[in-house]
Amino acid sequence: MDLSLQKTARLKSFGGWGAAVAAIWILNFFIQDIVDPYVFSVIMYAGINITLAVSLNLINGFTGQFSMGHAGFMSVGGYISAFIFMNLPPEFSHDPILSQFTFVGALIVAGLGAALIGYIVGLPSLRLRGDYLAIVTLGFGEIIRVIILNVDAIGGARGLPSIPQLSSFAWVYTVAVVTTFTIWQLIKSSQGRAFMSVREDEIAAESMGVDTTKTKVQAFVIGAFFAGIAGALFGHYLRYLNPQTFDFNRSFEIIIIVVLGGMGSITGSIFSAVLLTALKEVLRDLKEYTGVDLRMIIYSLLLIVFMLTRPNGIFGTRELPEIISDLKKKFGYRKKSDKVGSKS
Amino acid sequence: MTEFLQHLVNGLSLGSIYALIAIGYTMVFGILQLINFAHGEVYMVGAFIGMYSSVYLKLAENPSIGSLLIAMTLAMVGCAIVGFLIEKLAYRPLRGSPRINVLITAVGVSLFLQYSGQLVFGSSPQFFPELYKSSAEGGIWSFGELKINPLQTIVLGISVCLMIALQFIIFKTRLGRAMRAVSFSHDNASLMGIPTNRVISYTFMLGSALAGAAGVLVGLVYPKIEPLMGVMPGLKAFIAAVLGGIGNVVGAVVGALVLGLAEALVVGYWAPTFRDALAFILMILILLYKPTGLFGTKRTEKV
Numbered sequence: 164m165d166l167s168l169q170k171t172a173r174l175k176s177f178g179g180w181g182a183a184v185a186a187i188w189i190l191n192f193f194i195q196d197i198v199d200p201y202v203f204s205v206i207m208y209a210g211i212n213i214t215l216a217v218s219l220n221l222i223n224g225f226t227g228q229f230s231m232g233h234a235g236f237m238s239v240g241g242y243i244s245a246f247i248f249m250n251l252p253p254e255f256s257h258d259p260i261l262s263q264f265t266f267v268g269a270l271i272v273a274g275l276g277a278a279l280i281g282y283i284v285g286l287p288s289l290r291l292r293g294d295y296l297a298i299v300t301l302g303f304g305e306i307i308r309v310i311i312l313n314v315d316a317i318g319g320a321r322g323l324p325s326i327p328q329l330s331s332f333a334w335v336y337t338v339a340v341v342t343t344f345t346i347w348q349l350i351k352s353s354q355g356r357a358f359m360s361v362r363e364d365e366i367a368a369e370s371m372g373v374d375t376t377k378t379k380v381q382a383f384v385i386g387a388f389f390a391g392i393a394g395a396l397f398g399h400y401l402r403y404l405n406p407q408t409f410d411f412n413r414s415f416e417i418i419i420i421v422v423l424g425g426m427g428s429i430t431g432s433i434f435s436a437v438l439l440t441a442l443k444e445v446l447r448d449l450k451e452y453t454g455v456d457l458r459m460i461i462y463s464l465l466l467i468v469f470m471l472t473r474p475n476g477i478f479g480t481r482e483l484p485e486i487i488s489d490l491k492k493k494f495g496y497r498k499k500s501d502k503v504g505s506k507s
Numbered sequence: 508m509t510e511f512l513q514h515l516v517n518g519l520s521l522g523s524i525y526a527l528i529a530i531g532y533t534m535v536f537g538i539l540q541l542i543n544f545a546h547g548e549v550y551m552v553g554a555f556i557g558m559y560s561s562v563y564l565k566l567a568e569n570p571s572i573g574s575l576l577i578a579m580t581l582a583m584v585g586c587a588i589v590g591f592l593i594e595k596l597a598y599r600p601l602r603g604s605p606r607i608n609v610l611i612t613a614v615g616v617s618l619f620l621q622y623s624g625q626l627v628f629g630s631s632p633q634f635f636p637e638l639y640k641s642s643a644e645g646g647i648w649s650f651g652e653l654k655i656n657p658l659q660t661i662v663l664g665i666s667v668c669l670m671i672a673l674q675f676i677i678f679k680t681r682l683g684r685a686m687r688a689v690s691f692s693h694d695n696a697s698l699m700g701i702p703t704n705r706v707i708s709y710t711f712m713l714g715s716a717l718a719g720a721a722g723v724l725v726g727l728v729y730p731k732i733e734p735l736m737g738v739m740p741g742l743k744a745f746i747a748a749v750l751g752g753i754g755n756v757v758g759a760v761v762g763a764l765v766l767g768l769a770e771a772l773v774v775g776y777w778a779p780t781f782r783d784a785l786a787f788i789l790m791i792l793i794l795l796y797k798p799t800g801l802f803g804t805k806r807t808e809k810v
Contacts, residue, residue: 229607287795293606294542295794298745302787309784320780415618422611456630459622466615471600474608 180344184337191333203332207400209440210335211393214342216420216432218389221346223418224426224480225355226382227362228288229297233390234413235304238406239280240273240391241398242317245326247272249317256327266329266399270338270392277391278384280307285383289376301411311406322405323398330400338396342389347429349385358382359427412459419462423469425476430483435476509652514775515768520659520728522767523666527721528744529751529759530673531590531714537690537754538710540606544613545593547741548620549586549715553722554732555628556585558635567636572661575638579665579723583716590715591708599704617741624734632733635726662724669720670760676713677756686710690754739783743770746790752800762801 195203215233222230247269248256255265284303288296312320349355357378360368369375398404420439424431439462446458469476478486528550535543560581561567566574597616601609639661648655677683685706688696697703725740726732747766751758766786773785793800 227607229610287791290798291794294540294610295749295798297610298542298742298749299791299794301742302746302790306784306787309781313778313780415614418611418614456622456625459618460626463615463618463622467597467612467619470608470612470615471597474604 180340183340187336187340188333191331194332205440205444207330207332207335209437210332210339211397211400212417212420212436212440213339213433214335214389214393214396215417216424216436217339217342217346217429218386218393219417220421220424220426220429220432221349221358222382222386223421224428224432225350225358225362226379228379228382229293230284230300230383230386231297231411231414231418232284232300232302232304232307233386233417234409234411235284235300235307236277236281236387236390237394237397237413238307238311238404238409239387240277240394241404241409242311242323242394243276243391244269244273244395245323245398245404246317248327249323256329262327262329266334270334270395273395274388274392277394278388281383281385281387281390282380284387285380288379288383301414304409304411304414308406308409311409318404320406322403322407324403326398326402326404328399328402330396335396335400338389338392342392343429343433345389346385350429354378354381362427416462419466423465423476425478425480427480428476428478428482430481430486431476431478434478510775512653514771516653516655516659517775518768518771519764520656520662520767521771522747522764523663524721524725524728525740525744525747525767526760526763527666527669527717527724528740529747529763530670530756531718532745533748533751533753533756533759534686534710534714536748538686538707539598541598541609542613542745543593543598543711543714544610544741545597545616545620546714546718547737547739547744548617548624549589549593549737550718550722550725550740551624551732551734551737552589552620553582553586553719554635554726554736555624555722555734556719557582557723557726558633558732561636561638566638570638570640572639575661575723575727578638579720582719582723584719586715586719586722587712590711590718593715594708594711599707621735621738628734630734632731635730635732637730638723638727656728658728662728665720665724669717670756673713673717673756682706682709743786746786749790750793750800752802755800755802758800758802765801 194206198206215237219230219233222228222233248265251265254261256262284300287299291299311317317323350358357368357373358381360371360373361375361378365375368378394409416439420435421432423439424433424435442461443458446456446461450456450458481489528546531546531549532543535541535546557578561574561578564577566578593616597612598609601612639658648657675683677686685696685701686709688699688701689703689706689710693703696706721740722732725736743766744763747763748759749762750766751760751762753759766789769785769789770782773779774782
């Protein structure tokens with residue numbers, strides 16, 4: 164493929180992402196008229212979970228650093244954004260145009276704040292591996308929670324109520340698309356191969372000239388950035404933040420999404436974020452019927468069964484384009500060139 | 508001064524419970540290099556077995572050391588079975604697969620026990636029956652200002668006895684020798700005719716039995732038990748094991764006592780809410796600056 168063709172191919176794929184964002188903004192006008200409020204809330208949580216899962220996949224799936232503190236990053240972002248709006252005059256939250264611009268700014272600041280924490284949390288990953296890193300990130304998540312619990316200016320244990328509701332369908336899904344786009348481009352770039360080389364074999368990566376230290380911290384910073392934005396969206400949708408929401412069970416929930424979807428598959432993360440968010444609601448109905456919360460029992464059983472029988476998750480490391488071409492092959496669709504070949 | 512002594516007493520009794528749980532972590536880690544996240548849940552199951560056995564055997568009707576020991580033995584046996592099943596069903600099929608998979612499975616088992624515990628035992632806290640009544644006035648020994656709950660001394664005493672028994676098993680029996688050999692090298696041990704899988708099962712059972720005992724002892728001192736009670740003590744015990752140098756039984760005990768004392772002092776002199784953060788801060792510092800822990804040198808015996 165010559166250079167100009169490559170360029171058009173890339174432009175074409177950029178176009179796809181752009182079209183997705185445009186569709187989201189158009190859909191935003193009437194989505195609340197066509198689905199009932201309950202379904203709408205599920206759609207919103209699914210969008211936030213997509214952002215969380217894809218960003219965690221960069222750390223856990225592509226870079227192979229097992230982080231259990233994603234809820235911590237999320238809470239940092241949520242509280243930063245809420246704090247910004249708390250300290251601005253009310254017209255910043257109510258004026259229809261001004262609030263939108265402030266919201267974008269607050270989202271970015273929330274992401275940057277979480278990224279800073281991600282940098283601090285990422286540093287121990289330089290010295291620790293596997294299980295130890297997992298438990299240290301879990302510890303960091305808990306420390307963040309305890310600190311928030313003890314800062315009275317942001318509500319402490321009482322939580323932070325009456326956050327302006329600014330997370331619209333459009334923002335939640337734009338963020339989800341932007342996150343997916345950024346991490347997709349990153350993974351397909353040479354930097355992406357650096358991430359994966361760290362996962363496969365750190366020593367080999369180092370000897371091939373990959374700066375493993377930088378790569379690992381980068382993964383944490385980028386992952387935390389998007390988790391922070393997701394946290395802010397979460398806060399501005401629920402209108403209430405409580406440190407208890409961000410305990411390690413929340414982190415486990417995101418881990419379950421990533422693991423079931425396939426560590427190292429963005430498609431998998433998106434698919435399983437939607438699936439598990441919907442499943443949560445289905446099981447909530449079941450709870451009213453049986454009187455017990457079966458959700459976590461089923462999730463944890465799924466986790467164990469998957470690890471025993473299909474440790475790569477639903478999609479493994481495969482992405483949508485590969486899956487589509489595989490499906491085409493399976494169902495007998497062949498390109499013309501294939502047919503010519505088969506005749507001989 | 509008395510206040511300080513009071514915190515010391517509380518810290519020691521808390522630490523001895525952490526120690527019993529931490530031993531299980533450290534033994535399993537020594538032999539499989541696996542953080543058994545479900546260990547805290549085994550401790551929870553132990554507390555519930557203790558509670559149900561004392562309710563059904565009517566042990567609480569004549570509280571004495573004897574009925575305490577019966578409940579504890581039942582809990583230990585029950586937990587040993589639970590530990591055996593966890594290893595057999597969840598960890599053994601994964602032997603030889605990437606460590607991250609085993610880690611995820613361990614998290615899964617832990618969550619599964621927590622939430623199926625809520626299904627089986629109910630999610631609201633339950634009261635642990637009074638298995639031992641002190642003859643002292645008001646159930647408390649007073650030495651001037653210093654107040655000691657006799658239960659705390661019983662907890663400390665039983666923990667020490669169990670730890671001594673464990674040291675005996677590890678260093679004086681054939682099983683203990685086999686465990687040490689397997690923790691040194693699976694391949695070499697099996698070449699020497701040691702049934703490694705069976706030894707690993709025994710290790711899980713021993714560790715889980717100690718966690719079960721810890722569950723009953725906790726129920727004795729803090730008589731409110733619930734299915735999620737194992738999460739924090741489980742994590743803290745793991746931190747204690749890391750503190751003492753993971754894989755080292757004596758280190759785990761010392762680490763647990765240090766952690767218990769530190770927590771008691773933080774609660775006593777600073778803010779109770781920082782108690783949980785303290786443990787994690789300690790762990791992060793230890794892992795960053797002395798990852799082998801206080802006793803983890805290369806020469807120490809691992810189990």
